[in-house]
Amino acid sequence: MIPNRNISTPLYHQIRDFLRGELQNGSFKPGEKIPSEAELSARYRVSRITVKQAIQSLVQEGLLYRMQGKGTFVARPKVAHSLNRITSFSQQMRDRGMEPSTKVLEVEIVAARGRVREALAIAEGTLVTKVRRLRLADGEIMGVQTAYVPVDICPDLADFLKDNVSLYELLRTRYGLAPARAVENYTAIILDSYDARLLEVPEGSPALFAERMAYLADNRTLEYVVSILRADRYTLSVELQGQPSVAQVRTAGQEGPPRTGTEME
Numbered sequence: 001m002i003p004n005r006n007i008s009t010p011l012y013h014q015i016r017d018f019l020r021g022e023l024q025n026g027s028f029k030p031g032e033k034i035p036s037e038a039e040l041s042a043r044y045r046v047s048r049i050t051v052k053q054a055i056q057s058l059v060q061e062g063l064l065y066r067m068q069g070k071g072t073f074v075a076r077p078k079v080a081h082s083l084n085r086i087t088s089f090s091q092q093m094r095d096r097g098m099e100p101s102t103k104v105l106e107v108e109i110v111a112a113r114g115r116v117r118e119a120l121a122i123a124e125g126t127l128v129t130k131v132r133r134l135r136l137a138d139g140e141i142m143g144v145q146t147a148y149v150p151v152d153i154c155p156d157l158a159d160f161l162k163d164n165v166s167l168y169e170l171l172r173t174r175y176g177l178a179p180a181r182a183v184e185n186y187t188a189i190i191l192d193s194y195d196a197r198l199l200e201v202p203e204g205s206p207a208l209f210a211e212r213m214a215y216l217a218d219n220r221t222l223e224y225v226v227s228i229l230r231a232d233r234y235t236l237s238v239e240l241q242g243q244p245s246v247a248q249v250r251t252a253g254q255e256g257p258p259r260t261g262t263e264m265e
Helices: 011-024 037-044 048-061 089-095 114-120 167-175 193-199 246-253
Strands: 064-067 071-074 079-082 100-111 127-137 140-150 181-190 206-215 221-230 234-237
Touching: 011 037, 011 048, 037 048, 048 064, 114 140, 114 206, 114 221, 140 167, 140 193, 193 221
Parallel strands: 079 234
Antiparallel strands: 064 071, 100 127, 127 140, 140 221, 181 206, 206 221
């Protein structure tokens, strides 16, 4: 396919879209090396600079990655993180056929201050268990998470936080607790040198910064979690519901007035 020079869409955008289509239809497999810039330049009859721009755009999307001196390769598909239900990292990975694992970086009891106190809606200085962990899937680092859980809700929690232990599973089996609802906020960030080393990606790589507040049925805050997730391995997925059509609204109105509580019983 040859780009159209008679339209306003930049040539590198068109090349990018051609290549993205090939990646999505399976023409290239994860880990496979794509043709060189010179080969693609000849195929699409454009300059190598144009090809380079197109490839760089796909690298930034996380569809491709470069290896110095070796070329450009197809990235593995991103993990789709659903925002429709509360689930643990371990369960998310298993649902996608991946083997989760966890490496604990630190566990300590600290006094809640600042944002931690605010997110947990507790008094300044209240003791919380802090656990910082690397989250992996199939042995690859996906992100780093720091969780805070009030000590009065889960005493002695620090004693049980080990490598490859699911926090949610521990809360359920040992304390009989499970979040009834949660609020998550996401922000796009650029990794500094410290977090980039932890996640084993280049400094300046894009990432997702997430905050989660999980609540018990009585509205007490069970946990506050800060996550830094690799943008080349994560994508966010949300299921949206449409507005009812006029016909649906009219039909609903013709069903009569709502039944009383006695009738519904």
